[in-house]
Amino acid sequence: MLSPDWNHIRAFLATAETGSLSAAARKLGLTQPTLSRQVAALEAELGVLLFERLGRSLALTEAGRELLAHSRRMGEAADGLALAATGQAQTIEGLVRITASDGISAHILPGVLERLRQQAPRLRIEIVAADDIRDLQRREADIAVRHVRPEQPELIARKMQDTTARFYAARSYLERRGTPRSRADLSAHDFVSFGDIPQFLGYMKPLGIRLSDENFPVGSTSGLAAWELVRQGFGIVPMLDAIARKSPDVEPLDLDDLPPLEFPLWLATHRELHTSRRIRLVFDVLADYLTGLKMRF
Incomplete structure (x- = not known):
């Protein structure tokens, strides 16, 4: 009777859920060669091919898909044992505050709250x-999800993954104003602001996108309100692909001379992580969720 090594199954599960060896290695805290050897060892133990390589990504074979459901049940059981051994999760109580942009708060975090x-x-x-990020320093929040690594020495930060973003607009806007095909075309279009316009212009300039205040006829300090304005056809905005794909009424702008933008996703907290069971639990569950989430184009 076959009895595969749990470490090999865990490596397979992480690779299947993240879609790449590098992301799976980061999730498990392993080097990529070590994780690759563990997956290969499981394939050898079972005598089947679990993944096919498609460009830079991996796709499950039929045998891999069959094994995935069983592996997830094993992973859930292992997580339950770990929680029971390390903290009695059912008895942990109290308040934990998580701070994130309003877009991530509304569209990404609900999934981890259910867990x-x-x-x-x-x-x-x-x-x-x-x-x-000062929410953490003032203790107005316990854990932060950010695109920039905090530099404050009293904070602990862990990179989850690299996310992608593109420019988006509603179909109604594109039908009315036409679809830009290059960075130069963007200067003739309306944008929706969701914060400090000079700061946004500063981000766009290194990308070769020349805009001015006149390109921003409407906007909001709220990212959610700004996104709703985009959905209603008021203009263009850069948005995380993981959020934008939840809105079928907007379309990505496939600019010929600009690949998808990349942003790191960081999880940060203060040093109470080492002494508070509730913060430790939420941080670990959130890290596992964000690392495994598909947030790339």
């Missing part, structure tokens, strides 16, 4: 929709 409700039902989670 936390199942694992630690006595916890209370509050989402602080804001972009200011």
